[in-house]
Amino acid sequence: MTLDALVDGVHAWFAAALPDHGIYALMAFxxxxxxxxxxxxxxxxxxxxxxGGAIVGPKMISPILLVIDGIxxxxxxxxxxxxxxxREVFVMAAGxxxxxxxxxxxxxxxxxxxxxxxxxxxxxxLLALLVSGWRYHGEPTAPLTSGVGLIAGLFSGAxxxxxxxxxxxxxxxxxxFTRVRANVVLYFSISSVFSAISYYFGGLxxxxxxxxxxxxxxxxxxxxxxxxxxxxxxxxxxxxxxCYVLIAAAAIIGMPLLDGVLR
Numbered sequence: 398m399t400l401d402a403l404v405d406g407v408h409a410w411f412a413a414a415l416p417d418h419g420i421y422a423l424m425a426f427x428x429x430x431x432x433x434x435x436x437x438x439x440x441x442x443x444x445x446x447x448x449g450g451a452i453v454g455p456k457m458i459s460p461i462l463l464v465i466d467g468i469x470x471x472x473x474x475x476x477x478x479x480x481x482x483x484r485e486v487f488v489m490a491a492g493x494x495x496x497x498x499x500x501x502x503x504x505x506x507x508x509x510x511x512x513x514x515x516x517x518x519x520x521x522x523l524l525a526l527l528v529s530g531w532r533y534h535g536e537p538t539a540p541l542t543s544g545v546g547l548i549a550g551l552f553s554g555a556x557x558x559x560x561x562x563x564x565x566x567x568x569x570x571x572x573x574f575t576r577v578r579a580n581v582v583l584y585f586s587i588s589s590v591f592s593a594i595s596y597y598f599g600g601l602x603x604x605x606x607x608x609x610x611x612x613x614x615x616x617x618x619x620x621x622x623x624x625x626x627x628x629x630x631x632x633x634x635x636x637x638x639x640c641y642v643l644i645a646a647a648a649i650i651g652m653p654l655l656d657g658v659l660r
Contacts, residue, residue: 419452420612427617430462431469435624438581439560441466441617443520446556447513453609455512459504459557460596460606461613466557467589468610469618473625474586480579488539489563490587492546493553497588500554501595516556521645523552523561528641542566546584553588554595560585 426448433440442462449458504512545566553559563584567577596602 423449423452423609423613424616427465427613428620431617431620431622432624432627433620434466434470435473435621436627437564437624438578439564439585442557442560443524446558447517447520450513450516453605454509455516455556456504456509456601457603457606457609459555460601460603461609462557463589463592463596464606464610465614465617466585467593468614469621470582470586473582473621477579477582477586480576481583482576482580483583485537485542485567486580486583486587488542489546489549489584490591492543492548493550493559493584493588494591496547496550496552497554497591498595500551500556501592501599501601503551503555505599505601512555516558519552519556519558523558524641524645526565527561537566546588550588550591553592557592559588 426445430441430445433444442459445462446455446458449461452458453461507515545562549559549562551559552562560581563581564577567580
């Protein structure tokens, strides 16, 4: 095969796999989502999934986020490994291993419109949980930690929305924000492996997922890097409130009723 033929083949593959609209919007959403993820350790899905799902559908946007986040956040794992409470993370990941396949089945089988409304409702509900300030203040136990992991895994498998239950649980303990962030980063590095296996067997890794990953990954990586640099520079309260506003806007704009806004 000649080089020209190879290039033509790659162009043809991208043309067939990529949607005919919304690419630049997806790149912008990915940058903002990466910014939130880099700073707090979570929040990318709450921003990216409702907005991106309005463009390419929920069954495609969740695998895309899984792939770009897994690649872009790889460098966050070593420092998280050093700072996290690894025992608690592994116990929670064990619960996620059971919840993720069930969530994946929901993603693969549920009607896309119903799924999008469900994602919107879940995102708003989880945002309300975070904004309310409620935290679990009891002593962490293995059954409770794995139970939270089970719920988070279910949300992750269905829409990559497993962050808020995990954060609400760990923030209520005695760990500071730095330890909580490390726990969250390490937990999602493990649960993402479970999600990837589950998505593969669920047939969710279609060609368009990888085509969009190539296009969107740079924007997400830049946002992730910027958010990581902001961590420790910006005030936690200020940035957290900014994330809340972005999540609320994403959930509202991503509603099926407002599809015309993104098209």
